[in-house]
Amino acid sequence: MSVPAARLGDLGRILATYVSSVLALAFAAAVLPGLSFSSFEQLLFSAAATLLVGALVRPLLVVASAAVGWLAVLLLAVLGQAVVLALALSLIPGVEADSFWVVLAAAWIAAAVATVVAWLCTSGTPEAFTAALVRRTRRRRQALDDPEAPGVIFVQLDGVPFPVMQWQLLAATLPTVGRWIRNDGYRLVEWTPVLPPTTPASQLGILHGRIDGVPAFRWYDRQLGRVLVANRAADATEIERRASDGRGLLADGGVSISNLFSGDAERAMLTMSKMQLARGTADTRRRVAWYLARPDGFAGSFFGALAEIGRERFEARRQRRRDVQPRQHRGWLFAGMRAVTNVVLRDLNTALVAEEMIRGTRAVYVDYVDYDEVAHHAGALRPESLAALDRLDHVLACLEAVAAAAPRPYRLVVLSDHGQSQGAIFADKYGVDLAAVCSQLTTARVEAVEQSVEGWGRVNGLLADLSGADTSTGRMANGAAQRVQRRSAPPEVTAGSELVVLGSGNLGLVYAASEHRLTMEDITDRWPALIPGLVNHEGISFIAVLSSEYGPLAVGPDGVNQLSDGKVTGEDPLAPFGPLARTDLLRAASMPEAPDLYVNSSVDPDSGEVSAFEGLVGSHGGLGGWQGRGLLLAPPDLLIPEQPIRGADELHHVLVGYLEQLGQRSGIKQDTAEV
Template sequence: MGLRAGGRDVRDAVLGLVPTAVALLVAAAVLDGLAFSSSWLALLIATVLGLVDAVVLPVLRVLAGRVGAVISLLLGIAAQVAVVEAALVVVPGVTVSGWGTAAWTLLIVSVVLAVTRWLAGVNDSSYLVADLIHRGRVRRRSPAGGGGEGVVIVQIDGLPFPVLEVGTAAGTLPTLSRWIRSGSHDAARWWARVPSTTPAGQAGLLHGTNDGIPAFRWYDKEAGRLFVANRPADAAAVEARLSDGRGLLAEGGVSISNMFSGDAPTAHVVMSRAGSSFGLGPGKAYVRFFASPFVLVRALVRTIGEMVKELYQGRQQRLRGIEPRVSRHGSYVALRGLTNVLLRDLNVALVAEHMMAAAPVIFVDFVDYDEIAHHAGVLRPESLAALAGLDGVLATLEQVADAAPRPYRFVVLSDHGQSQGATFRQLSGRALEDAVREHTGAGKASTLADTRDAEAWGPLNAMLTELLGKSKLGPNPGHGAAPDGDRPELVVVGSGNLGLVWFPRRTGRVPIEELGRLFPGLIPGLLGEPGIGFLVVDSARGPLAVGREGVHVLEEGLIEGTDPLAPFGPRAARDLARVAAMDNAPDVYVHSTLDERTREVHAFEELVGCHGGLGGWQNEAVLVHPADWPLELEPGETMLYGADAVHRQLVRWLADCGARKSLR
């Protein structure tokens, strides 16, 4: 058995050298300063590259352990060129003109390898971790020494349960389909409560509570400023308020590319820690990605390819007249490439590093599907292709688990689902803030509005904040605290198909009785707008859901006239009563309509796929878990209700498998 395994490793190693050797021959044909006396030398150089890399990486790992990710990046880039130069110099019969030629060789080989994998239809991430897998197989797994199983929790951001069902039934998600069909895993729905957003979902999943997060962004009257959850400083403030020090990852866990840390001792690209002394995490974890020959450069090449693909797919959507759709120009093109290739590859490399280090629990967020679905649509081909790519990531991590020093179990979940539909602007011809201004008489200069897409910029900002200092890419309306006299008269923000309106110069929540006196045209005016289904406001009777033809008294459960919440299901009233009771809830929640024929909703941002409120698939989140780990539902519930309930379930599972010592 050992000889057969060893032979397989040798075969895999040799086959892995062939593409690199071919790419080196292409580089020699293109570059004047590079020549081989024999074509067979390319295979020898590829072998030497691997050997030199194996010697250099441990040294870099020691150096990087003393510095942060920024120095690791610089060391890694220098090391890549140096490794290529060394391999070319060491092998006799090779002519190389200098460091510049080595750098160009690195680039050309990376391009050729990336194009070759694309032409061959290979779309997995195994090239990122191939050396880890080979080394792990050689070492073989040693007993975990009483440490129990480890757990890798993979969040596929924004994946609705019905889309998972489609993918597994069609077989286009082969890894997840195999897990579910084989009976090793079960797939369950869980209900993502309002607000069905990433900050609320991740706060609940990682810290067990999301109280005080009324939307993706909100105005805090007491602080006198706008909070945006994916700004590092705001994420840090939210986590400081919610954390009790015993989050999901508190016992030796690792948090990767999340909005919050889950109290993990080790965190990489986590928004709440970007800019802090924790930074991007220990520099040594980045060494393989930054320093291994052709890995980082190949990721950059594939990033550019993703941008080109987006330009083509966006144009095809326009030419074919696909509706509903939104503009896919501008900065989104670059953002898609950076988040869906570079960040994904970095995440895979980081997860693999910590699996090989036997971390007890790892929680990582992949934003690929969510980001593309926002701009292309929930079930559009490019969105499903991104989901298939993430299924390939699971296959890669499964290979890493086979070589890791401890056994690992996988949990795959989403923080919310996603719904689709034409935007409010497309229906009405104007933005929500324009409608509110008209119905209140507020001036444009005294209005703070933020209804642009800001969610996708968060992971990139978290990375750049550490690499470049304070970074705020993407929409930024300005949200510093202001003296009372300088406060805007009106604040309007969008959070998917949930809009929020504040009157900052008035203390506390402004009840409907006062709104009627101050702005008599506001309530009827907004309800008369196309695409607006109901409003949630405070009153002497508590929070009300007010529709065009009826009112739902949320605390009492009384309905006067036609229930405006009827199309949104039996959980709608409970969800809205909860968020309406939050201290920083808006004076007016504005919620879109739900088309009962198409199940479409209407975002107050320019996004064709959205989440934040109710309706469609946005509340139907995913939980794929080992089949021998039972779900423990609350009495009367058919699914886990809320991210906090999923958190409690995850904690129980971690404790049962030995990845956590305490249920607290």
Template sequence: MCWRSAGSPPRASVSTVQDAPGTAPGPPSRSRLGWRLLRRRRLRSWTELRRLALSLLLSWLVLSVTIAVMPGVGATRRGDVLVAALLLGVLSAAFQPAVTALALVVGWAGVLLAGLFTEAILFYAALTLTPGITVDGFWSAFWASWVFSLLVTIATWLVTAGDDTAFLTHMLRQSRHARAAAAPTLVPGVIFLQVDGLSAPLLRWSIRSGDLPTMSRWVRSGSHTAAQWQVQLPSTTPASQAGVLHGRSAEIPAFRWYEKESGRLLVSNRPRDALVIQERLSDGHGLLADGGVSISNIFTGDAPTALLTMSAVTMPRAGRGPSRGYATFFINPYGLARSLVLSVGEMLKERHQGRRQRRRGVEPRIDRRGSYVALRAVTNVLLRDLNAGLIVEQMMAGTPSVYCDFTDYDEIAHHAGPTRPESLASLEGLDHLIGVLQTAAEQAPRPYELVVLSDHGQSQGATFRQRYGHTLEELVRDLVAGRGTTVAAATDVAETAGPANTLLSQVGQQGGATGKVVRRALRGRSVGDEVHLEGRSADGPDLLGPATGQSDADVVVIASGNLAMIYFTGFAGRMTQEEIDTAYPGLVTSLVAHPGVGFVVVRTVRHGLVVLGDGGTHYLDEDRVTGRDPLGPFGERAPAEVRRHAGLANVGDLVVNSPVYPGTGEVAAYEELVGNHGGLGGWQTEGVLLHPSAWTADCPLVGADAVHRQLVRWLSALGHRSGLAEAVMPPPRGGRAG
């Protein structure tokens, strides 16, 4: 079924622009960039003059408070503070561009040091040069400068009611150099904004309620059409991005999987593994191959420029140092201090919201303490601001296409639930940011169209462990006990550390002192880069210990939301049920009978691929059902999805999916996440594609590969990809048929 939003009817097709397609200019050299940054800024209008006057007034008031509360800094008259505030503004305008240019030459070390000390040095200079101001040394000025920046950020947030427009306006000013260097063209560029985890039913309701003003306005005005696409099994970000960006979703059977040939566990959002997978996906004709830019994704889409992209951080070209977008964000006190203040606020808000859930007895819920509190601040504030700045920079440079993944909503929905107030508030924040980016695009040297899409939805439910008192790994270990069998598991919530992984890994891969410090702090790897297969003997508590992607265990259990796969490592190829029953008698039967298992997929010698459920069997290869159909609760497409998934390479010997629980329509994750995705059941397979109404879309869109083909057709109709030869896709690697 293909859902489309109400509104003006879409026109027949994409209108192809007649102008010759322009190509995005290459990045300027460091010396040229430094020279441009050194040019003096000019007052362009009375509006900007008024803005500067208001900024000076705010700085004066905040500086007065700072001097009053900070030891080691004093002033005799209020007029002296005003002079100091004015001088600080002049020094910042005159010297910060030079500092940015110098930091770009030095690399990440220069950027991080400049981010820490530039404001303090200018602050110290302004106070020292102002008559009537006393400063007891540089370090007094250093701490006072950070207090000043934080107070300015808080005051600005209060004055603007938390509006991000001021921040984006600042980014526009910082991107003037890119705008001046770009060649104007009438060929529209496209900004693809992935709202990670947004389901079509939730978007549909939010548009009707008006809780997402920007996207609701698009649909109600008829400028955009909201369509739904069917997410195929597995419903995970890596599989969907492999499909949307490369047209190769069949290369990924789950969020993580075990490869028997190499004895290695691959986790798709770990840098080393992502690079391995990227090499399998790339044919040089990805969605962004024609001069596009990948921002905060797992894979590059063959983009020439990849920023904060997991599969690119370990590539040799990643050591060239930070871009100007990174430098602008870290060096400018407004951007960095603003993000730090809002990050602290986000952590406090998370602690309050988590306690509120516990106090009210909200069910289902999970523990929301620990590292997640900091990770929420990173994804919902720091990376959102950084991503926005990088997108604006690329638009001002006239980049043909940009694809950026915003993980804010998905991160919070995993821990709070996909329809909980804090999750919806994050979605509203993203909607506001999308509106600001649309406004920023009006200043770009080319017109831009915005496309909003999701990689999957999310389903909700109490976890398997919460419902039954044990994990799937523990269940399997109990079922194979008595044979000296060792069981290893990869069921942790590695997905949530992915964005932080990418940023730290990118810095750690740089040469020089900064990279060495980061690598040493992380012990030579990115956060979570070492895969811990926690293995235990089925007959005792002996810990096998961590392994870097390798396992000597006899059984490996992995989880991706409410989808799990079980591998028997001592047997080559994909085992049949008869072989499993011989090696582990009663295992399959006991799994099928467990109330936390909706169905089990396995191959048989006599009947081929079968789906086993407690009360019936679906013989997929024979197209018949005996008893109660185990796939019945999962919709009419479930048989086709299970059959397709079973044919992918490196699928487990057993594939396990949780039930859909009657009454609530919830599922049970095999990870400790209340909002989850990966398997079948609930909203997790209902993706979103919000596109200009003048662009026609195929209906239905089944699978991420179909979305990729649709996006490529749109780009081609706009005048993109003319220099790319027709892609020849090698067939996906299939699994053992029998």
């Protein structure tokens, strides 16, 4: 009688885990004077007891900590392994441990050794984490009423340009995506985000079918009299409230994970527009507690985060040593932020998506920011950015493996919300930032909001969603989230400010601190040197402004494009940006939320490099380079339209069509909600 391969695999995994545990405990005893085993047999029994107690006690710790609150969950991550080890060692006579602190140190040393052993056994890939998720999926599969109905996992690879994906496929560095295209019939196509190519504008369009009302990543809201930033919880809530009609992409039983907006999902986790800093659910805590309690969960991510910090510091030093240009300062603060987004948040997102597959959730939309975060600071084509994309390919392989064990079939759809452009920072290249240029041309009091805050929003979102209820533990976590939020918040527009200048990639926004939008004629009357000074600056290609006589205009140093009909006087300032730039800019400049002046940086005609008005060498938000080149990767049975997809609202209809094609959204009627 043959033994099933799955059973042999389980036996092999248990044996490997046991050997790792023996080695880990032996190493801990060797380096800790307060821990000792009297014999090798005692060490073997202790390792076996640790595995057995962990299997029995860890689920109880997860349930208890999830019921109590987030501080208990976090304490479980730090102390859970020590509790398991202490109970296990108490079962073996003669084992000496001087104190619980010795056991705590031994638990973390053992976790570190086990992580290293697992890394060596899997050649540095996340196979162990994938295997754990697959085993959990098989054990906890739930009975469904419609197990044959396919579900869809929408995976957003934030900021990945279509050409970068193409190049990496040609280089064969993305084995999972390459196999899908080569063997499984997946189709990779390009889609075009319209101005502005930013996550809030694109994701609002993808998830809610609306692309108006978002003029940039952040902007001055004349109604509220303050700056709105899409990755702040309160602002994201307000933006979604204005756009949602209740029929978003995820309205029919879907789940939103780690996004800015919810897509009208029934449940949302780590989603900025649904953050409630004073509340948390036991279900969410239970899911995160399971991830944190596992030796290959929190411990793996913790040591992975340390490795990511070391990797970032090495790569930043390598750029300086080689004098790579353009580049920016990359300090310890960014290294820590990268460790959170590219290790902890990535692993947590994957665990949460896997949990939804276990439950048979019909549609999930998740955003992985790994590439975008690194490319902002290192550059879109730099080795470290491409390596982040390679690690995302491993994530896709993990989700594919979990999907194969899930209670319903799943389709994996991959997309990016925009691309990335590269270039020297405007202030570095020209010795002055945009706010200072406006100040010099007007002598007005200028409020500048140009610092990069996109990454901080992800950190704040993680803390905010883990803050819990209005208890002492919840208030502690809530306080941490609020401190990060204050760090990432833009300055308030102070009384007496005449101009508010914001940077959104290589797109600048200039507002008069007024309740009403100023026309070109108004601006010329108040600050006659402002428009001529901007359009003649060598770092600026054009400005867009509303004329009371001619409507929206694109004004360059040698000509004007009348956007409503395309009439050009002199040289067309939009000629370098292609035939679709005029309609893009017309739509953006016609929005009520549009600034008094849009300012687009110059673009190198040979390299396509742009100059961000933020402190970033990789950017998106304006025109130029690859920032307006998104990607869509879909399995062969989901139809891709023959005509080009232009605009996130059109992409929304394509994705909704996928759900309808698979039998979803039957309960959503077009007249059941009001905008």
